[in-house]
Amino acid sequence: MDPSSCHGLEVEAKVEQGPLVDMQMADLRVRVEERVFAVDRTLLERGSEYFRALFRSGMRDCQQEDLDLKGLNARGFAIALDVLAGGRPTLSGDEILEAVECAVFLQVEPLTKHLVNLLNSDNCLLMYHTAAMFGLLELYNSAALFIRDMYRDLEEDLKRLPEELVEYVESLEPSVFVAVGTHSSCTSTELPHAATRTVCYLNEDKNCWKVLTELPMEVSTSMAGVAVLENKLYIVGGLCGVHKKASESFFCYDVVTNVWSALASPQQPRYNLMLVGHEDHLYMIGGEYERALMSSVERYHVSAGTWSYVSDLPRPVSGGACTKALSRIFVCLWKPMETTEIYEYLPSRDRWALVTTLIRHQSYGHCMVGHRDDLYVMRNGPSDDFLRCMMDCYSLTSGQWTPLQGHYPNSRGALFTAAVRGDSVFTVNRTATQEYTVTNKTWKQRAQLKGFPRSGSMWTFFLRLPKADTMPGRNSVIDS
Template sequence: MHSRESSGGGFDGAGQTHPSCSASTLTIVVGDTRFCEEKTLLVQGCDYFQALYRSGMKECRQEVLHLQSLPARGFFIAMSVLRGETPVLDGDDIVEAIQCAAFLQTSPLMKHLIDIIDSDNCLLMCHTAATFGLTELCHAAALFIRNVYADVGAEVRKAFPSELTSYVESLTPTMFVAVGAHVTCGVDKTVHPACRTICYLDEVGDSWKVLTDLPLEASTSMAGVTVLDNRLYVVGGVHGLHKQVVDSCFCYSIDTNSWNRFSSPSQLRYNLSLIGVDGRLYAIGGEYNREAMSSVETYEVTTGRWGFAAHLPRPAAGAACTKAMSRVFVCLWKPMETSEIYELLPKRDAWQLVTTLIRRQSYGHCLVGHRDNLYVIRNGPSDDFLRCMMDCYNLTSGQWSSLPGHFANSKGSLFTAVVRGNSVLTLNRSMTLEFAIENRTWKPRRQMKGFPRSGSVWTFLLQPPGALLLQ
């Protein structure tokens, strides 16, 4: 197991306790290993300990608690996650972590396990989660398997019980969806209706089909567009000949095939970056009255309220941003050669500089997250502007690496890349190209029909209801 942070204490691999516990801590004996953990951390992160301290049972007054049925390594992993660490786990770690997640009922550990699902561990995650009754984790792993079924289907049918195999095969794969970003809203009759449609790629028939129409009042021109919990959100943007700022926000549910309005940010903005993580939208930077802004606002979906978060280190419009391991990252360019990657730390309400990339005569166009890697896709030297260069930053090791070779825009607009499983889908007007990520290297895997729109394009993923694929 590897982590981006050092452990806060508890497990030293020799069955020993770290410095003696105080009144605010609890000694927990797991097997023959003793842990000393903060009671507040345990109660806030684990339903098991929350229920224990509310029960009034004698155990809640003891200074030492024995949990003999749990693996010590799994408990150590659970505590690491509760302290905010993001450990990378191997197969044995995963099994023990799932066992502890089921017993302790700890949501942060469950969320972390979902974040690290990949092609190497998805079968183990799905089967083990089903065994221990973690339905949320089982579903997430099953959906990942369904998206890579061409690669792992034979192994699933061989290793899984029939009920679990049937469940995986009952799911529908995630769709690659696109919408043109140069769309004028309102009643402008000069705009062709086809430009105001959101389309999905029928990968079996190799054709683009209409999923839904944009609302008349909505615009994706210089708007923020993202997907959160399988809903599409459109925030801000401009419309009309005079580029007025759109003062309404829209949400599309693919489950009901319907649009709804929701409240706008306190500061109207366009050319913003929008990303969704953990039930929140983040409207990052952008412009108003042609001035770049550094302000950031968050929208809590459950409450329907906007609030301000920490400002960016400097004003930025159209900044490249992504999420990886449920963490939000933004790439800010500094003339002439520097790209800085910052991470938003919600608990501290601050942006933290993660790393800096210096490349001569280039700047970042796109930021893509896959597992614990961040890929910066940028233009090449000034004498070869159409050349796409790629660099990879590993969050766990803190190391940069340059990907061999290069990609030209003629082979797909990498500036619209989205990740599905271990693949990256990109497009332009002539082709949709799927890359397979193998050892941090992108290799062309499959070519499909291009998206027949001019101008910039937004791309994203949506999970369709089963009925859609039966039509």
């Protein structure tokens, strides 16, 4: 690859990682085994329930400048300090075990979340078994769900675990591939077409698409924001009615109860926007209103049910691409005809940080998905081969771009909707649903299933459905 075709990693995108500890802020010495750590007391109190309780207890220990922690591994404590300081360390097998022990002993929630973010097919069985031994419930549940989604690949290795751990995984339901077409909100004159206003899922065993739910009449998916958070589907904005006005609606679908709920409308109606969920919040990013591009970003607090503005994008954008990787939010801002910039949103600082820039001659449109610590950006080829789908991979760890050889579903936008489950990526069009296995930054076709029989563009995502026998009326097969 021509070195001039991409820019290096911007240092501001890593400002949250920080050093292990700022020595000027250290006001406490902690002895663990034979090592002594100079630590900021406030850092420990903020990130560890153990230290928070200790420092607020009024006991003599809370006033001392030296503490001696017994029964804890020094390397695990060092990992915890790194994470509390904003680091994102990769961990070996032994380090995972020691980090889990420390997360439990000191009740370090940020370390637990970091371990969940590191889950992959190489370490998930170790994470699962270790979390079970130490009683780290959040990691235990997350690892079990991850393993269930990759059951075909891990089935033989899973048998090496204790029987009760295997039984728990097998009791869970795997995520299923879900799609919904483009539909405007309905009026009474449009009722004959309501039969196609369905959210459908792919039954991989029987190779057929089945109806999951019908869209409420007020819901528009035309240029709307669609996202899944905590196994619930959210749809906001878009275009509605014959006059194509910006919709103010905001709906949530609970797959377990099969109930749609209308939620508080955002402050600014918009369409052609990006929507992504992260830690009890939904971010409505960019878009258009009355044909004017927008840079504003609204955040919905799910638990509180309220909207608020956060920092604007660096520039207005509509129809952009966004994804999550390692529980971090990334957006693509595309500059016709050749430049793609990737920004990360830093919630703790409420700012957008430039991560990298990619330059490709005459590329059109794109989507982006995250897998492990990689971002895959898909785009059409040069103008002389518009239907060809090209792909570049950006490593968040190394800060390097890698152009992928060959091309992937190469016609009619098949790759311009993609969703990740474990080490698989699913893409779909009317002709076929294709599953790719991602290994070493290479996509290898694994299976081809029936396409989604709806015309127009579509949204795709994964949901974890209840057992089939608890879904009456939600399993009818849709026609090809």
